[in-house]
Amino acid sequence: MINKAGLTAVKGFKYAGINAGDSKKKNIGLIYSTTEETYGVAVYTKSDVLAAPVMISKENDAITNKKRAVLINSGNANAFTGKKGFNDAKSCTNKAAILLDIKPEEVYIGSTGIIGRELDVDSILNGVKKSAKDLMEGENKALDFIEAIMTTDTRVKQASISFEIDGKPVNIASCAKGAGMIMPNMATMLCVITTDAKITPTMMSKALNASVEHTFNCITIDGDTSTNDSIFLLSNGLANNEIIDSEGENFSIFTQKLHLLMEHMAKEVVNDGEGITKFITIKVINTPTRENAKSIAFSIGNSPLVKTTFYGQQLNWGRILMAIGKAQTGLNCNIIDIYVNGFRVVGDGEPALSSEEFKKAEQSLSDRNIDILIDFKQGDDKITVWTCDYSIDYIKINANYIT
Amino acid sequence: MINKAGLTAVKGFKYAGINAGDSKKKNIGLIYSTTEETYGVAVYTKSDVLAAPVMISKENDAITNKKRAVLINSGNANAFTGKKGFNDAKSCTNKAAILLDIKPEEVYIGSTGIIGRELDVDSILNGVKKSAKDLMEGENKALDFIEAIMTTDTRVKQASISFEIDGKPVNIASCAKGAGMIMPNMATMLCVITTDAKITPTMMSKALNASVEHTFNCITIDGDTSTNDSIFLLSNGLANNEIIDSEGENFSIFTQKLHLLMEHMAKEVVNDGEGITKFITIKVINTPTRENAKSIAFSIGNSPLVKTTFYGQQLNWGRILMAIGKAQTGLNCNIIDIYVNGFRVVGDGEPALSSEEFKKAEQSLSDRNIDILIDFKQGDDKITVWTCDYSIDYIKINANYIT
Numbered sequence: 001m002i003n004k005a006g007l008t009a010v011k012g013f014k015y016a017g018i019n020a021g022d023s024k025k026k027n028i029g030l031i032y033s034t035t036e037e038t039y040g041v042a043v044y045t046k047s048d049v050l051a052a053p054v055m056i057s058k059e060n061d062a063i064t065n066k067k068r069a070v071l072i073n074s075g076n077a078n079a080f081t082g083k084k085g086f087n088d089a090k091s092c093t094n095k096a097a098i099l100l101d102i103k104p105e106e107v108y109i110g111s112t113g114i115i116g117r118e119l120d121v122d123s124i125l126n127g128v129k130k131s132a133k134d135l136m137e138g139e140n141k142a143l144d145f146i147e148a149i150m151t152t153d154t155r156v157k158q159a160s161i162s163f164e165i166d167g168k169p170v171n172i173a174s175c176a177k178g179a180g181m182i183m184p185n186m187a188t189m190l191c192v193i194t195t196d197a198k199i200t201p202t203m204m205s206k207a208l209n210a211s212v213e214h215t216f217n218c219i220t221i222d223g224d225t226s227t228n229d230s231i232f233l234l235s236n237g238l239a240n241n242e243i244i245d246s247e248g249e250n251f252s253i254f255t256q257k258l259h260l261l262m263e264h265m266a267k268e269v270v271n272d273g274e275g276i277t278k279f280i281t282i283k284v285i286n287t288p289t290r291e292n293a294k295s296i297a298f299s300i301g302n303s304p305l306v307k308t309t310f311y312g313q314q315l316n317w318g319r320i321l322m323a324i325g326k327a328q329t330g331l332n333c334n335i336i337d338i339y340v341n342g343f344r345v346v347g348d349g350e351p352a353l354s355s356e357e358f359k360k361a362e363q364s365l366s367d368r369n370i371d372i373l374i375d376f377k378q379g380d381d382k383i384t385v386w387t388c389d390y391s392i393d394y395i396k397i398n399a400n401y402i403t
Numbered sequence: 404m405i406n407k408a409g410l411t412a413v414k415g416f417k418y419a420g421i422n423a424g425d426s427k428k429k430n431i432g433l434i435y436s437t438t439e440e441t442y443g444v445a446v447y448t449k450s451d452v453l454a455a456p457v458m459i460s461k462e463n464d465a466i467t468n469k470k471r472a473v474l475i476n477s478g479n480a481n482a483f484t485g486k487k488g489f490n491d492a493k494s495c496t497n498k499a500a501i502l503l504d505i506k507p508e509e510v511y512i513g514s515t516g517i518i519g520r521e522l523d524v525d526s527i528l529n530g531v532k533k534s535a536k537d538l539m540e541g542e543n544k545a546l547d548f549i550e551a552i553m554t555t556d557t558r559v560k561q562a563s564i565s566f567e568i569d570g571k572p573v574n575i576a577s578c579a580k581g582a583g584m585i586m587p588n589m590a591t592m593l594c595v596i597t598t599d600a601k602i603t604p605t606m607m608s609k610a611l612n613a614s615v616e617h618t619f620n621c622i623t624i625d626g627d628t629s630t631n632d633s634i635f636l637l638s639n640g641l642a643n644n645e646i647i648d649s650e651g652e653n654f655s656i657f658t659q660k661l662h663l664l665m666e667h668m669a670k671e672v673v674n675d676g677e678g679i680t681k682f683i684t685i686k687v688i689n690t691p692t693r694e695n696a697k698s699i700a701f702s703i704g705n706s707p708l709v710k711t712t713f714y715g716q717q718l719n720w721g722r723i724l725m726a727i728g729k730a731q732t733g734l735n736c737n738i739i740d741i742y743v744n745g746f747r748v749v750g751d752g753e754p755a756l757s758s759e760e761f762k763k764a765e766q767s768l769s770d771r772n773i774d775i776l777i778d779f780k781q782g783d784d785k786i787t788v789w790t791c792d793y794s795i796d797y798i799k800i801n802a803n804y805i806t
Contacts, residue, residue, distance in 0.1 A: 011603070033433060037734060045728075046737055047729050048728040048733060048734065049730030049736050050726070052729075079495055079721065080736075081753075081754070110633050114719070114721055114723060115719075115722070115724055115725060118720040118754070189664070193728070222707040222708065223705075224708050224725060224726070224729065226725065227725055240757075303627055304625040304627075304707070304801070305625065305627050312803045316517070318482065318517055319518070320451070321630065322452070322627060322628070322630055324452060325450030325451040325453075325628065325630055327450075328451055329451060331451065333483075341578035349485065350483075351483070351484070351485070351519050351521070373646075378419035386758065390707075391802075392799065395711055395793060398708055398712065399712065399714045400488065
């Protein structure tokens, strides 16, 4: 279903990724839609501290749904930089608008990097100019864009999905940079999604919000939330399907495919989490509410003790119980089942593994993928959350520690 | 104010700490009050998963305020061990009661160690017998007790405080084992406090709860909560002061001194946190409510990125802002001041350090003690929270990783 062919699966977009200033890596990325009737919707970090680019993208959402470009810089988050930071980001969208002959409010802007550091705005503005000149279609240019928005993600993350609506081929494509704080001082998850589906901004927004809740809102590397997280969805309508302007079969198909792609991308982000050695899937099922399941799953997923036990390939399942208990949902934990990699470690609230099974179960932890399933048997709601372990490299990376 | 002389500052208690079964370290600890009129109150973990000893101590609280003994085993948490675990713990209190000629409900019981593993109850019961025989007064016996309740805390943690009530000398003494998951699989904070003050159980309970909220509830090593956390407070009334049975000056004095001692002990627990290299004090002041201040302080204190930046001795203060933002209190972050080790890194919501000052501030991070002060300027409530950094040793310890 998911194609590794990424951004270029959707036609009608040009890309650039260039080095601005003294940067050794590409640090300015620009996507531009050649179709005038291109619309955009977005979701942003829930942090109380919003980076300047998030504030401006939100302002631009309020003015118009038309969006022709996404401009992203890496290396500096332009967060907590006061009025100057806000004005600097504004200058960037203005500059891009002039160069692309569109309105400033038709530009999405994103940043990722160190928080609280002033932007070298002149070098960035030169970079915007350079990238606008450099815009072209094609895979290599798309790669330039993706590399420009990476901080030190260890690999390019992009994918696409193709399907039909009313017999017309439709495509959705996406790229993302990691939530992993992969290099010292770096943070932020940024994701760009493009589609040629013809769909109203209202329905795009509905589809995006529904999918985010079950995909990007269900991953955690370390429980820390960036000031800059943004997901931008742009559609240029080139698929020429009958416009999706209400709920119904076509909207369902679009939402389902968007969901699939976003789930893939969200997992990709976890899979490139800093210092990751284990990819952990946590399913919590049969709870009275999804909120119960969510707080339990995240309590497990963010627990340093759970994360380190899997890093150490030790089946210390008591730590999973500790994390369930500390979620303080008030659910009855004395009837639950817990499975790790298919092994039933807890049955009806009691330890369930023979010592021989324990050995086998612990051996299975040498796999990269770890599956945890918890059945609460007291309701019919559920959630799936994806996370990774905590390794020595996580600490080294984030403490800038060099051996 | 705080004396390093520990438990023995309060007279009238006997102690034992012995090796049961094959244990290489002391693993059964017993405290016994020789005074019949000894009363006890306690606070317990808020986890939804309660260890068997916590359930039994709670039951005993409901039956009587008289408490003559505290029995603790280390190495096995007796948590999530089903009915057998419950019955095993019950057998232990029954055995202790018979040996000490007191009622079972006059015994507090605590456990610390691996969750979900069956207790070797025969060996523990033999240990209870051995420890009851071994009970004696004196410093060496008190040390035996403390060593028996340690898992692999790196050092004994005990202290006391002496003061006067109505001209009579009064003492409070305490020992604790660490919240640090200092060895693989180990968890739990246990604290025993004894006093010779004459005070009703109701007023003891008031004093204990008030102090816990500002001391042990204000520390975090890694945000993980044990199934077994317990704090036991016993008074034997030997100081013979006029009984404290209501609020008033004498109650205030007692509460204030208890608070001082408990703050000291709570900090001691952090200072012995697993892999600690930095002791971090986080003060959040001038918020509309204490709840605001608390969620911000813990968001900072539990943030892996904040913890690792201080481990790395890097002044990446943007991570403090990230943690403030993710607390989602809705407070205005654009007017705040942030101080690190006295250096004003953020002033009125904007970066405030010159590059020269930045260097000095970063150099100050080589100290073991790090002080963070955040002034929100939008209310008059506040909190102080104590935590530690995340080090490579934290991961090694908790993953049982051996280089």
